[in-house]
Amino acid sequence: MKLEVDVKRCEGHGLCLQAAPQVLHHNENSEVVIDVEVLSGEALAQAEAAVRICPVAALRLTPKP
């Protein structure tokens, strides 16, 4: 699985940072940067939590082609 961020929706609330510290971070403009390309195990669990927690539904998991 792969985590994608819809940059038009993301407002930088940052809740995903606590949910998925292994998977993503904010750059200096409070924009999400995804650090892990292919997710499995703990990283996948964190990514799922981040998707659930994002208040503006800007994150989604897609099957890695």
Add this chain to the structure above:
Amino acid sequence: MSKAPVTSDIDLFADDILVDAYPTFKALRDQAAVVYLPINNLYVLTRYDVIRAALGDPATFSSVKGIGFNPAVNDALQGTSLASDPPIHTQLRATLAANLTPRKLRAIEEQIVGKAEALVRKLVQGGGFEAMDALARAFPLEIVADLIGFTGDVKKNMLRWGQAAMEVIGPMNQRTIENFPIAGELYGWCSQVTANDLVPGSIGRGIFEAMDRGEIPPGSAGHIIHQYLGAGVDTTIASIGNVVALFGRHPEQFERVRQDPSLVPSAFSEVLRYYPVVHAWGRRVTRDVEIEGVLIPEGSQAAVLFGAGNRDERHYANPDVFDVARNPADHLMFGYGPHSCAGQGLARMEGHAVITALARHVRSFRLGDWAKKPTNVTQAFDKLMVHDVVGA
């Protein structure tokens, strides 16, 4: 083949329900995920998953002519970010939220924290206070006034304008009728306010300057100010009152936050989960949609019951327990998806600042008399006495 909807003969906006909705919410949630209320002509969504799914599906659950519970307020809100759908909504929302991003808010965070500290320290010295006026109303009014750059008479009107703007979202009952003229004063003021009315350097003044530079559409600055005031005052007041009430009713939970200030964000989320500040919020259903086998017909109005979803035992274990370590960051009180609260970053900053200041400067306190008045939308204490404050 759809089932006929389960119905309930309650009036969602009856006085007794508005002052304590939780038994009703539990009964509705036990009945079904969707319950039709003939008295209100509303399909209410009662469980966490269906509420969240509806909020995430604006194509089916539209905000156009759908968020308020009377036609006059839906007409008045037309063209605002609140009452529009993507793609129009996307641009309006971006304009509204631009000054409320965490990056922008960082510039005023120190100021907000400092104000909470100063206010709480002063209250502790007095030994007791009425928490709604002295803290819950005083703090957000000052923050939002500074943010928008209000002075003088406008500042005096903020509380009644903010309350009225929420109240008129209800059905056309006596409360709504009485508040329409007051909400109209706010609308009128926002229609004619100019940059010179606002303090130089304030975010409000900045919105007008952005309009002059052509960065946002002509005429939109007043709308944005209107939404900051309409949405940002009454709700935050209610949630800060709820912080005091819940810590007072659960002193052992307050003690946990005092011992471990890293629980502050979790505690604020739990306050918003446990005592949601918005009673109900509408959506217009754009097509026949089936939820758990029940048809909601095209054109009907649905209402999300945040407080019912936030106490859904299908989603939260022991939902009626107030637990500051629960960290329910996925609670529904800021909504969800494209319309989720544009000011949630500011609201969190204010809530965290108040809880942090209380945990730092108050060792213990005792709740005294309290009062709640029925209000259509914002659920807040009206009075909340705090006694025997022991400083830390």
